[in-house]
Structures are given as C-alpha cells and as structure tokens.
Amino acid sequence: MTKVDAYIMPEGGSASANDAAPGIERSDAKAINSRGERDLYAKRQWVxxxxxxxxxxxxxxxxxxxxxxxxxxxxxxRWNRGPDLPDQAVLLDMANNRFFFFFLEIWPQEFYYVTGLLVLAALGLFFVTALAGRVWCGYSCPQTVxxxxxxxxxxxxxxxxxxxxxxxxxxxxxxxxxxxxxxxxxxxxxxxxxxxxxxxxxxxxxxxxxxxxxxxxxxxxxxxxxxxxxxxxxxxxxxxxxxxxxxxxxPRIQGAMIDHETLLVSYQVQRGEPRGPHKKGQPWDGRGDCIDCKACVAVCPTGIDIRDGSQLECIQCALCIDACNGIMDKIGRPRGLVAYSTIAHQEALVIGGSSPLKLIRTRTVLYLMLGCLVAAIMLAAYTRRSELEINVLHDRSPPYVRLSDGSVRNAYTVKILNKVHEPRTFLMTVNGVDGAKIEIIGVERGGKPEVTVRTDDLREVRVLVTLSRDNADALPSTSVPLDLTIHDTTSNKATARRTNFQRP
Amino acid sequence: MSEKKNREIDAFTGVETTGHEWDGIKELNKPLPRWWIWTFYACIVWSIGYWVVYPAWPTPDGYTKGLWNYSQRAVVTAEGEAARAAQGALRKQIEATPLGDIRKNQDLLRFAMAAGNAAFQTNCSACHGRGGQGFTGYPNLNDDDWLWGGSVEEIQKTILYGVRSEHKDTRSSAMPRYGLDKILTDSNIDDVSEYVLSLSKRSTDPKAVESGAKIFGEQCASCHGADGKGIVEQGSANLTDGIWLYGSSKTAIMESIRNGRGGQMPYWTGRIDPMTIKALAVYVHSLGGGK
Incomplete structure (x- = not known):
C-alpha cells in the first residue's frame, strides 16, 4: 500500500454501507498515531x-x-523609566546585563527572581494539569499554537x-x-x-x-x-x-500530575458502546450512541482515536468534542459523547452511579499552596529588595600600611550599586574606631568624602582610613571591627557595612 | 522488489530477517530510526562542507587552511583590537588629559584604575607584590615615603625611565660602599649606625652617637641632608621615619653603609604604551601613598 492508500481505501464494502448514519458519511480516517498503529521502523504517515x-x-x-x-x-x-534607561517594557538587555520587565528591573545578581518565576510557572502548570489535564498542551503550548x-x-x-x-x-x-x-x-x-x-x-x-x-x-x-x-x-x-x-x-511527566479526579477529554464508553452504523428508523435501545463515523479521528491533529481512552499521544485539544457534538446534533442524540470528564466519573457510570467533580483535593490544594508560598517568598524578596547595594572589600596585601609619621592606614575597595533611576550622592563615614579619618580616591583632598553614583550604575571607589600612631596603639587588638556607613544625601538614609581595621 | 520477495519473515517475532545467517542464527532486520539515519547523513554532508571552509587535514608542510582561512589566533587578535578600538575614545581622552586631572573625571579614573591594575599585575607585581606591598629591597607603594617623589608626575617619570636602569634619562644615584671601599672603618660604621638609629629615637649608645654624628656630617649629609630626612632629587632615603627599604635593625643599617645600596628598577618607556604608563601612574598614585 502506498501512503495515500491507507486513507482512501474504504473499510467496508459499498458506498451506501459506508454511511455511519443516514446522511452522515463515515470518515476514512485512521488513528495512525495510536500506540497500536505506530511502528518505529515505519515511515511517518502524514496526518x-x-x-x-x-x-x-x-x-x-x-x-x-x-x-x-x-x-x-x-x-x-513602551515603559517610561526616565531618560537614562531603555523605554521598552520587556527587554533582555544582554549588552548591559539587565532584564527589564515593566516595573521590574533585574540585575545579573538578582537572577533568582527569574528562577522564582520559573518555579511559579512550573507549579502553575502542575496545578492546571491536576485540574484539567494537558490544557497547556492543548491550548497554549507554542508547538500547538x-x-x-x-x-x-x-x-x-x-x-x-x-x-x-x-x-x-x-x-x-x-x-x-x-x-x-x-x-x-x-x-x-x-x-x-x-x-x-x-x-x-x-x-x-x-x-x-x-x-x-x-x-x-x-x-x-x-x-x-x-x-x-x-x-x-x-x-x-x-x-x-x-x-x-x-x-x-x-507527555511523559504529565502522568504524575493527573489522577482519577482530573478532568480529561474522554469518550463515554458506557454511553457509546457497542458502536456501529445506525440505519434509518433503527431504535437506539440496546446499542451505543457512537455511530463509528470517525469524525473525532478526522479532526485529530495528532492522528489518534479518542475512543481508545487516555493516551500519551493525546494533547487534549478537545477538537474531537466539537466534531462529535456536531454529529450528535445531526442524529438527534444528546451532546457530550466525547466530553471533559474524570476517570472516577467514568468508573462510577459503569456501576450505574456518578461521581461529582472534586476540584478541591490534596493534590490541587498542595500545588496551590506551594505556588502561593513561592509567590509570597518572591514578593517578600521584591519588597525587601534594596535599591542600593554596597560591597566593602578590605585590602589583603598589604592589610595595613605604616606611614612615615607612624600613623596606620587601611585601604578598602567599596562598590556602590545605585538601582534607582536617578543619580545619587552618598556621604561616607566610619564608626567604631576613634580618630579614624576617611579619604576617597578621586575625591579631592580636603573635600567632603562624597561620591556620586549615576543612574543604574555601579561605582567602585578606593577608600583610605587613617589612624594616628597614638590612636592605633590604643586599639585593643591588632584587628578591630569598623563600620563603614553610607548616607544618602537626599533621603538621609544610612546603610552600614561592617569590615575591620588592622594595625601592626 | 525481487530482492524484497526473497526476504523471509521470522516466524517467532514477525520481523523480517536481513538474510544473514551464522550457524543457524539469523539476523533480524531492525534498522536505525529514520531521524537518526538522516541526522547521520546530514552530519556527513556537514563535515564535507566543514573540510572545505575550515582547517581540517594535516599535510606534510602544515594543514589545509580552508576557504575561510579561519584561525583562532587571528580571532583572538581581532577581538583584542576590537576591544582596544572600543576603548579608543577613553584611551585618547586619557592621552590628552594632564596626568593630574585624570582622577577628577569619574570615567577616566575608573578606566585608568582598571588599565593600571591590569598592567601592574602583569609587569610590576613580580617585584612590588600584587597589592604593591613591596618586599625588602622593593618599595611598598602604599605608604607615603617616596625615594624619588610621590606626586603622580614623579611616579610617571620613575615608571618611564626607571631607577639606575639602562635608559639615558634614568633616575640615578649611588649609596657608596663605605666598608668595602675602605672609606670608613668598622668602628666608624658602627658609630654612624648608632647615629642613624638616634634619628628615629632608637639609639642606646650616646657616645657612639656623638662620634657618629660627626662622620654623618662629613660623609652622609650631602645626600641624606643634614637632618637625615633625605633629598628627593637625590633619591636618598629619609632616615628619620619608620619606613626602611632594607630593614630597620642596626645590622641592616650597618650592612647598607658597609656594602652600599643600588636597587634597580627597569625603564618601561617603549615597552608599555604611553597611555598605559599614564594609567599605571594614576593606579600606583591611588594605592594610597600618592602625594
């Protein structure tokens, strides 16, 4: 058989016998991608x-x-962020190492936000899958769209x-x-x-x-x-x-999220079987509502038969529901032979009962709670996000320098990260060591120890802290804690970083 | 198709055999998946294209260069040049800015510190240490005691021409070998050392200090100054402070007087480009000791 023969070869004898019901032609569609039909050594059959x-x-x-x-x-x-920053609402600015997302601006060291968003997306996916199966696959996956x-x-x-x-x-x-x-x-x-x-x-x-x-x-x-x-x-x-x-x-992971209470696109076996062509005037008693017209197979984008039950190849796009409902309308039977239903309900139908939809169950509550927890953690992290980051690095070689007049000096590299969308000026002071004098390289000698950090920028300055010989000798030990405090000159907010001061 | 007819189907598995048989054992025909086969063929085709455009085959006198003449070395060179070109504006600005004004401009200072640090680690840290902390005989660049001057201009000059180097403009001076050349006797040297110790208030022998002071006035004051504070133009050390290039002990001081001192620093002009030397001067000046 050639590729096409498989489709156009009628499965039953004459043309009239090929009707599934009066006026409804039986489709010649075959569920070519059902597990039973697939063969790894066969050529792909086009759907x-x-x-x-x-x-x-x-x-x-x-x-x-x-x-x-x-x-x-x-x-x-567009999203206005001031004159110095891009005005694109969503921008992955690789060159400047920034990720802009509306009001959010993520620096490389804050990439955990993205991790959090991905965790949240995964939990969201788990949640909807537990509720209604592979709705992601069926409606919004880029591959599907x-x-x-x-x-x-x-x-x-x-x-x-x-x-x-x-x-x-x-x-x-x-x-x-x-x-x-x-x-x-x-x-x-x-x-x-x-x-x-x-x-x-x-x-x-x-x-x-x-x-x-x-x-x-x-x-x-x-x-x-x-x-x-x-x-x-x-x-x-x-x-x-x-x-x-x-x-x-x-499709391989979904099995872990789906249970008996999950809504799935399913064929109502109880109602549909035994299936078979329906002749004019034939009573509906003693037979199923499925007239085996294969309309559900013909519309299936993955080439399977929903009547085989829940299967890995089914992306749950629900197009078979549409196809079957159309047929049911024509033959005057109630809709919903193929419908969203749970396995529990299907099983209950077999023994003559029914099983109400249980949306609230351990699995869905757990996924929802985990999602809320992650969202809360992220929100907390975001509200506590400092718009100023300060790193103080004490020089290691040498840890201290004795100057010609006997005084002792320590040098620090201070990195100030200004995440606010306007330039800010900071005044630097030191606390914890009596008589310590501070000087910033690049700030003219004698001037106030102030640094201006531009919008959305990182400035690295070298800071020298000097202690006279007497004061240094008076220190209780060769290394004492020192607080380097940075005051925002406009808001007067002070941020301190602890480091140490060392002497010979 | 006739070939196909001859193939037999294995009764047990229902799979056709390849027709190969060894000792009654027949091979089932289980071909590789098509996507795999086609990927494999595509790779073969790709590799042929690869041989044509990229270096591929060894030849007796080298290797086939390929149409694109690709070379990782050339890529690195080009990337280096591109990086330098990208820095072009800043480099030009630094070249044009007077040395003392570089630190007044935030961007120039940042670039000079980065460029200076890189050049320092490559060229200077072997002697001066990676933080410029120095070693015995190699000055600490973080303190404020400078033999040849600590202004950024003087630092630049020292880097450009070196100290006692082969350059004609080198900074040069000599601490005589008082002992070896028999200018002073051992007891003279002992006395002078006591006097030098007294300059930083550490002497223990007032008699020796007295006779040492006389010798110091005759032999040493012309370079180190009558007060022993050193003369920058001569590159002579300040003997009154707590910073000692060759050690502060009496033994070390006696050794300096007996054998003389003549530490060398190479000149860098012509070996590092002028812009980088400027950046280096700013960097060293910013280590903390700059005046």
Whole structure:
C-alpha cells in the first residue's frame, strides 16, 4: 500500500454501507498515531486534520490570537523609566546585563527572581494539569499554537482534509506545484516573522526593525532570526505532532500530575458502546450512541482515536468534542459523547452511579499552596529588595600600611550599586574606631568624602582610613571591627557595612 | 522488489530477517530510526562542507587552511583590537588629559584604575607584590615615603625611565660602599649606625652617637641632608621615619653603609604604551601613598 492508500481505501464494502448514519458519511480516517498503529521502523504517515467547528475550536482560535498577539506585540510596548534607561517594557538587555520587565528591573545578581518565576510557572502548570489535564498542551503550548497556524495556512492553500489527501495522491501538475510552493513559502514567512519578533526582545524594537530592514542590524540578530525561522518552519510546519509524540518530555511527566479526579477529554464508553452504523428508523435501545463515523479521528491533529481512552499521544485539544457534538446534533442524540470528564466519573457510570467533580483535593490544594508560598517568598524578596547595594572589600596585601609619621592606614575597595533611576550622592563615614579619618580616591583632598553614583550604575571607589600612631596603639587588638556607613544625601538614609581595621 | 520477495519473515517475532545467517542464527532486520539515519547523513554532508571552509587535514608542510582561512589566533587578535578600538575614545581622552586631572573625571579614573591594575599585575607585581606591598629591597607603594617623589608626575617619570636602569634619562644615584671601599672603618660604621638609629629615637649608645654624628656630617649629609630626612632629587632615603627599604635593625643599617645600596628598577618607556604608563601612574598614585 502506498501512503495515500491507507486513507482512501474504504473499510467496508459499498458506498451506501459506508454511511455511519443516514446522511452522515463515515470518515476514512485512521488513528495512525495510536500506540497500536505506530511502528518505529515505519515511515511517518502524514496526518490531515479536518477543520472542526464548535466551542472548543472557537476557544482555540481565541487562544491563538491571544498568545500570538502577546508574542508579537509585547516587544513594542513602551515603559517610561526616565531618560537614562531603555523605554521598552520587556527587554533582555544582554549588552548591559539587565532584564527589564515593566516595573521590574533585574540585575545579573538578582537572577533568582527569574528562577522564582520559573518555579511559579512550573507549579502553575502542575496545578492546571491536576485540574484539567494537558490544557497547556492543548491550548497554549507554542508547538500547538504554531502547528495550528501552519495547518490553517495549509488549509487555506490546499483545502480541507479530503482535498489535501487527494492533492497529495495526484500527479504533479502546475496547480499542485503552485499550491505546495505557496504553502511552504507561507510557512517560511511565518517562521521569519516568528524569528523576527523574537529578536525584538533583545534590542530596542523600533531601532532594530529599522536596522533589520536596512540590513544594518548586528549579525547575531540575523543569525537568531534565521535559526527561529527554520525551527518554526520545521517544528510547526513539518514535524508537528511528531514533536509532541516523540520529542517532548511533558507527555511523559504529565502522568504524575493527573489522577482519577482530573478532568480529561474522554469518550463515554458506557454511553457509546457497542458502536456501529445506525440505519434509518433503527431504535437506539440496546446499542451505543457512537455511530463509528470517525469524525473525532478526522479532526485529530495528532492522528489518534479518542475512543481508545487516555493516551500519551493525546494533547487534549478537545477538537474531537466539537466534531462529535456536531454529529450528535445531526442524529438527534444528546451532546457530550466525547466530553471533559474524570476517570472516577467514568468508573462510577459503569456501576450505574456518578461521581461529582472534586476540584478541591490534596493534590490541587498542595500545588496551590506551594505556588502561593513561592509567590509570597518572591514578593517578600521584591519588597525587601534594596535599591542600593554596597560591597566593602578590605585590602589583603598589604592589610595595613605604616606611614612615615607612624600613623596606620587601611585601604578598602567599596562598590556602590545605585538601582534607582536617578543619580545619587552618598556621604561616607566610619564608626567604631576613634580618630579614624576617611579619604576617597578621586575625591579631592580636603573635600567632603562624597561620591556620586549615576543612574543604574555601579561605582567602585578606593577608600583610605587613617589612624594616628597614638590612636592605633590604643586599639585593643591588632584587628578591630569598623563600620563603614553610607548616607544618602537626599533621603538621609544610612546603610552600614561592617569590615575591620588592622594595625601592626 | 525481487530482492524484497526473497526476504523471509521470522516466524517467532514477525520481523523480517536481513538474510544473514551464522550457524543457524539469523539476523533480524531492525534498522536505525529514520531521524537518526538522516541526522547521520546530514552530519556527513556537514563535515564535507566543514573540510572545505575550515582547517581540517594535516599535510606534510602544515594543514589545509580552508576557504575561510579561519584561525583562532587571528580571532583572538581581532577581538583584542576590537576591544582596544572600543576603548579608543577613553584611551585618547586619557592621552590628552594632564596626568593630574585624570582622577577628577569619574570615567577616566575608573578606566585608568582598571588599565593600571591590569598592567601592574602583569609587569610590576613580580617585584612590588600584587597589592604593591613591596618586599625588602622593593618599595611598598602604599605608604607615603617616596625615594624619588610621590606626586603622580614623579611616579610617571620613575615608571618611564626607571631607577639606575639602562635608559639615558634614568633616575640615578649611588649609596657608596663605605666598608668595602675602605672609606670608613668598622668602628666608624658602627658609630654612624648608632647615629642613624638616634634619628628615629632608637639609639642606646650616646657616645657612639656623638662620634657618629660627626662622620654623618662629613660623609652622609650631602645626600641624606643634614637632618637625615633625605633629598628627593637625590633619591636618598629619609632616615628619620619608620619606613626602611632594607630593614630597620642596626645590622641592616650597618650592612647598607658597609656594602652600599643600588636597587634597580627597569625603564618601561617603549615597552608599555604611553597611555598605559599614564594609567599605571594614576593606579600606583591611588594605592594610597600618592602625594
């Protein structure tokens, strides 16, 4: 059999017998990616997802618009941070080692914020997975969104499922070449736009857009644009469900988050079986509601049969719910043969009972509490975030210097990090050692020991603390604690750092 | 296709065999996954391109250079030049700014301190120590006692021309070998040493101090000054303070008088570029002792 034979070979005899119910044709779709059908030594079989119509399809369109919208628009949003800083709301400024996210500004040493955000994202993912299965996979994963976009483009040029199957089986005519080339060019264009949007997160978007168009952007921008154009084309246009089935680790992890009370897209076995074609006038008693029309298989983007139960290949996109509901409406049976339901409920149905939805259970409460805990820790860390960081480093070689008049001097390297969006001037004093005199290199001798640190900058100064011979000799030991205090001259806020003073 | 017909299916596993048989054991045909095979082929194709553009094969007289003429050494050189070019504005500014004014500008001071520190660690720390703390015979650059002057200009001059170096503009002076050259006797040297100790209030023998003072006036005062505080133009040491380049003990002082002293510092002009020497002067001056 050739690749296409698998799709167009009817499974039953004549055309009329191929109807699943009066007026409803049985789809020839095969669940080619079900575990039983897959073979590691076989060539990949192309999936031709049919366009579904219904609430979930509309929800997916909305999610696609939302996620792509955020992705493409975010780098263009502006955020005023004053004259000395970039005004891009979200910017990963690699050159200056800063990450700007609206009101947040993260320095490299504060990267734990990003770690916290990732932990929070992971816990959020655990939580929604425990509640409603792989909603991430089904609605918002970039792989899903871009694949959906690529399939839509393919449908635009080549038609829906049956047209595409026929086109692939037909010989190479000018029209086929045109349709195929147009599809691939559109995919590449989407890829280029995807990569094009990504680079805007790393450099001022309007400037970079001008540079990209005039060919004056940095080589690295073109390189990443190219990499993302190609990966988007390959993963979204060509690899598609193969990524979900073979490459992605998430389907393997999800099992740990899903339990009997998790809402999953499921086929109601109790109601559907025994399945079979339904003839006009035939009573519905003694048989299942499933007319085996395979509409659910035809719309499946990963090429499986939801009636086989919960499976790793299912990304829980709920398009089969839409497809089945459409059929149920036509044959006059209630909707929901394929619906969001829990395993517990399904099991209860078999013995004639039912199991109410339990959203509050140990697992969901635990995930939610952990998420709140991490969020609280991050909030605490953020509110306690100092807008001033001071590091004092005592000279090690030499630890002290005896001057010609017998006095003793210690030298310190002081680093002041000003995270406020305006320049600040600091007055430096020392406490803890009687008679200690302070001097800052670069501040003219005799002047006040004041340093000005510019907006969002780190200034390193060399500070000398001198003690007369008598005072040094009077120290109780060869090393005594010394507090270096930095006063903000505008707010008068003082910040002290403890170091030590040493003498021979 | 005829070949395919000849393949047999293994009855137990249902997998076709490759037709290879050893002692009745047949090999099942379990090919590698396609993605793996294609990745493998792609790597082979890639490697051929790699040979063409990059250095690849050894030849009797070297290696194939490749079309792109790539060399990591050239990349490092180019990166170094790019870094220097990026610093260009600051370097030019430092070259143009009078030495004493560099510390008044925050950016110039920052750059000079960084450049000076790097140059110091490479060229100076072997003798002066990594913090400029010095060793016996090698001056501590953190204190305020300078043989040849501690202003930033004098420090720059010392770096440029050295001390007792081969440069024609070198700073130079000599502490005579009073003992070796038999200018003073051993007892004279003992007396002078006692006198020198008395300058920093450490002598224990007033009689020796008295006779030593006379000898000091005749032999030493011309360079070290009548008060023993040293003369910067001569590069002579201040003998009254607590800082001793060759040790403060009487033995060390006697040794200096008997054998003379003539520490050397190499000249750096022509070996380090003028901008870096300027940065070095600012750095050393900023260690704390600068005047």
């Amino acid at each position: 031709y997802p049919k366009l579904a119509r219904g609430n979930f399809r509309n929800l997916k369109w909305l999610m696609m618009a939302l996620t792509l919208g955020v992705y493409y628009v975010l780098p263009w949003l 871009w694949t959906d976009l690529m399939v839509t483009i393919e449908r635009f040029w080549q038609g829906d499922r049956n047209d595409r199957i026929r086109l692939d089986a037909s010989p190479w005519t000018a029209s086929k070449v045109f349709k195929k080339v147009a599809t691939h060019i559109s995919w590449l264009l989407v890829g280029a736009l995807t990569g094009g949007a990504l680079v805007f997160y790393f450099r001022d978007a309007p400037t970079l857009a001008r540079e990209l168009l005039t060919g004056t952007a940095p080589a690295i921008a073109y390189l990443f644009l190219g990499i993302f154009a190609v990966t988007t084309y390959v993963l979204g246009g060509i690899a598609r469900e193969q990524v979900c089935i073979y490459m992605c680790p998430w």
